[in-house]
Amino acid sequence: ALPIVAVVGRPNVGKSTLVNRIAQVDEAIVHEMRGVTRDRSYHTADWNGVDFTLIDTGGIEMGGDDAFQGSITAQAFEATREADVIIFLVDGRTGINADDEEVARILRKSSKPIFLAVNKMDNPAREDGLWEFYQLGLGDPWPVSAMHGHGTGDILDEVVAEL
Ligand code: GDP
Ligand code: MG
Numbered sequence: 751a752l753p754i755v756a757v758v759g760r761p762n763v764g765k766s767t768l769v770n771r772i773a774q775v776d777e778a779i780v781h782e783m784r785g786v787t788r789d790r791s792y793h794t795a796d797w798n799g800v801d802f803t804l805i806d807t808g809g810i811e812m813g814g815d816d817a818f819q820g821s822i823t824a825q826a827f828e829a830t831r832e833a834d835v836i837i838f839l840v841d842g843r844t845g846i847n848a849d850d851e852e853v854a855r856i857l858r859k860s861s862k863p864i865f866l867a868v869n870k871m872d873n874p875a876r877e878d879g880l881w882e883f884y885q886l887g888l889g890d891p892w893p894v895s896a897m898h899g900h901g902t903g904d905i906l907d908e909v910v911a912e913l
Contacts, residue, residue, distance in 0.1 A: 752794070753913040756805040756833035758826050758857070760849040763841040764869040768896035769793055769806040772906065800910040805833065826853045830860040835912045837905070838888060839896075842868040842879050846886065854886040863912040866891045867905055874900050 757765045773793035793804040807825040829836050838857055840850050857864050868883055871893035883891035892908075894901035 752801050752803045753834045754803045754805060754832060755795075755835045755837060755909055755913070756807055756829035757837045757839055758807050758829045758853060759839035760822055760847070760853065763839045764896040765839050766806050768837075768839060768867070768869065768894070768902070769804055771896055771899060771902060772797070773804055797906040797910045800913055802834075802910070802913055805829070822849055823852060823856060826856040830856065830862060833862060835909050836860070836862055836864045837867050837909065838864055838886075839867050839869050840883060840886070840891075841870055842883075842893065843870045845879070845882055850886065854888060858887050863909075864888055865905055865909060867894050867901075868892065869894050869896050871895050871900065872898055 757769055759765055769791075773795040791806045793806065795802055795804045807829060836857060838853060840846065866883060866886060866888040868880055868891045871877060871879075872895045874893070877893050880891045880893055892901060892905045894905060896902065
């Protein structure tokens with residue numbers, strides 16, 4: 751089986767945009783995997799010749815209610831169990847919120863390699879907003895723009911080095 755990279759984070763931070771960019775396909779290659787929650791899409795990807803499975807977590811996003819709050823937590827737990835490397839995606843425009851803190855609390859307990867990616871940094875000249883993300887206690891934040899592709903190669907270099 752291929753090594754697994756999971757992208758976790760609250761809704762609308764850009765997980766699907768990032769996964770689609772990395773996997774370079776618009777349609778998810780969804781594998782039916784026993785014992786895995788349905789709201790995750792599995793893609794195959796490669797970077798610098800390293801093949802891996804890329805999981806887009808939180809495919810079903812219902813917004814706002816308590817069940818949904820629970821599901822962010824469940825997705826993060828599942829990722830720490832299932833993935834070899836985790837990309838924790840946050841939103842550089844909105845900054846940190848309570849859901850980000852919740853996910854960070856779970857990820858900090860994991861011994862898996864975790865990369866904190868700050869998305870929507872569309873203008874590489876404006877990275878002053880990165881500082882607040884050190885508060886999440888997950889090391890250096892990596893600026894990326896899933897939409898434009900800035901920074902995604904840099905983080906992928908580090909990610910595949912852990913596989
Ligand atoms: P998900 O809910 O985490 O899967 O987020 P999506 O990938 O669906 O993206 C949520 C919204 O953020 C969409 O409107 C995207 O177009 C937008 N978005 C994603 N990545 C970027 C980015 O790098 N820059 C900007 N400006 N918007 C982005
Ligand atoms: Mg999505």
